[in-house]
Amino acid sequence: MIGNDLCCRKISRSNPRNKRYLEKITTAQERRTLSELDDHLQVPFSWSIKESAYKYCRQYLPVSANPKTFEIQKIRHQHGEQIWNGKEVKEKGFANVEHWESIVQTSLGTLIGKSLISDDFIHAVLSGSAELLEQMFWGLALVADPSYQQQSTGVRKNAIDHFLKIKETENVKAEFRKNENKAPVLFLDEIQSKSVFSFSHDQQYVGYAWFTP
Numbered sequence: 001m002i003g004n005d006l007c008c009r010k011i012s013r014s015n016p017r018n019k020r021y022l023e024k025i026t027t028a029q030e031r032r033t034l035s036e037l038d039d040h041l042q043v044p045f046s047w048s049i050k051e052s053a054y055k056y057c058r059q060y061l062p063v064s065a066n067p068k069t070f071e072i073q074k075i076r077h078q079h080g081e082q083i084w085n086g087k088e089v090k091e092k093g094f095a096n097v098e099h100w101e102s103i104v105q106t107s108l109g110t111l112i113g114k115s116l117i118s119d120d121f122i123h124a125v126l127s128g129s130a131e132l133l134e135q136m137f138w139g140l141a142l143v144a145d146p147s148y149q150q151q152s153t154g155v156r157k158n159a160i161d162h163f164l165k166i167k168e169t170e171n172v173k174a175e176f177r178k179n180e181n182k183a184p185v186l187f188l189d190e191i192q193s194k195s196v197f198s199f200s201h202d203q204q205y206v207g208y209a210w211f212t213p
Contacts, residue, residue, distance in 0.1 A: 001056055001059050001060070001127070001128070001196060002056060002125065002126065002127045002132070002136065002196060002198045002209050002210075002211065003051075003052040003053060003054070003055035003056030003057075003059075003111075003125070003126045003127075003198050004052050004055070004123070004124060004125040004126070004138070004198040004199070004200050004207055004208065004209045005047075005048040005049075005051035005052040005055065005123075005124050005200045005207075006048065006121050006122070006123045006124075006140070006200040006201060006202050006205055006206070006207040007044040007045075007047050007048040007051075007121060007122050007123075007124075007202055008044075008120065008121045008202040008203040008204075008205060009040075009041075009044050009119070009120060009121055009122065010120075010203065018043060021043055022034075022042055022043050022046070024067075025043075025046060025047060025050065025067035025068065026046050026067070026068065026072070027068055027071065029071075030046065030071060030072050033072055033073065033074065033075060034046060034072065034075070036075055036077075037075070037100075041117065041122070044121070044122045045100070045115060045117070045122050045124075046067075046072060047067070048115065048122045048123065048124040049070070049072055049102055049104060049113050049115065049124045049126065050067040050070045050072075050104075051067075051124075051200075052113065052124045052125065052126040052198075052200075053070035053104050053106050053111055053113075053126055054070065055183075055198055056106075056108075056111060056126050056127070056128075056198075057070075057106050057107060057108050058181055058182070059181050059183050060108060061108075063106075063107060069106070069107065070104055070105070070106050071104065071105040071106075072102055072103075072104055073103045073104065073105055074102065074103040075100055075101065075102045075103075076100065076101045076102075077100055077101075078094070078098065078099050078100065078101055079098055080094075080095075080096050080097045080098040080099065081096055081097055081098060082098050082118075083097055083098075083116075084116065084118040084120070084140065086120075086142065087141070087142050088139070088140065088141040088142065088158070089139060089140050089141075090137070090138075090139040090162050090165075091137070091138055091139065092134075092135070092136070092137050092138075093133065093134035093135065093136065094114045094133060094134065095134060097116065098116075099114050099115055099116050099117075100114075100115045100117065101113065101114060101115075102114075102115060102124075104126060108128075109128065110128070111126045111127065111128055112126065112127060112128070112129070112130050112133060113125065113126040114126075114133055116140075120205060121140075121202065121203075121205045121207075123140055123200070123207045125138055125198075125209045132211060135211055136209055136210070136211045137162060137163075137166060137209070137210050137211065138207070138208065138209040138210070139158055139159070139162050139207070139208055139209075140205065140206070140207045141154065141155075141158045141205070141206050141207075142204055142205060143201075143204055143205070143206055144204075145204075146203050146204045151201035151202075151204075151206055152199075152201065154201070154206045155199045155200070155201050155206035155207070155208055156176050156184075156199070158206060158208060159176075159197060159199065159208040159210060160174045160176075160186070162208075162210075163186065163195065163210060169188070172188045172189050173187075173188070173189050173190070174186065174187070174188050175187055176197070183196075183197070183198070184197045184198070184199055185197075193212075194212060194213055195210050195211065195212040195213075196210060196211055196212075196213065197209070197210040198210070
């Protein structure tokens with residue numbers, strides 16, 4: 001399974017003066033770990049990771065949404081290419097991409113995270129396997145309309161376009177439906193795909209990740 005989240009850096013919880021919010025969603029040990037980051041990055045970085053962990057875990061069993069139940073134990077900067085161009089990116093894995101790697105402890109065990117930091121947002125993707133993260137496809141895009149409906153439509157369209165291109169598939173009816181755990185499930189001509197997806201969006205930005213077992 002996978003979980004991903006995108007946190008716009010312009011929203012109120014990204015305010016570097018909002019130390020009270022950081023204390024609300026992290027433990028003292030986590031704040032020591034996060035001190036490797038600039039102050040203004042700590043809230044959106046931790047929020048996106050914890051929300052990704054929540055999305056991952058809830059696909060297996062009911063879990064608390066309390067951010068402190070997902071503990072960021074380690075973070076490490078990985079050098080690479082800065083790929084966000086302000087409009088759209090579609091990638092596979094993170095081997096050549098500048099990002100931060102994280103280790104997150106949850107009720108289901110240890111997860112590994114990859115976080116892309118741009119001037120506009122922080123995008124996190126988590127999984128239980130480092131190997132799976134490198135086989136995973138993911139993407140980011142700017143949408144014209146920041147309304148919730150357009151964000152939701154935009155992330156689904158971008159994910160479908162990416163999927164069909166990779167699979168070299170054309171002339172099929174592709175749509176997403178939610179399963180009992182509220183996770184997106186792709187149907188192609190009414191047949192459920194085995195691929196696993198995770199969506200996120202905030203303000204004018206959308207993000208997704210997917211892989212085929």
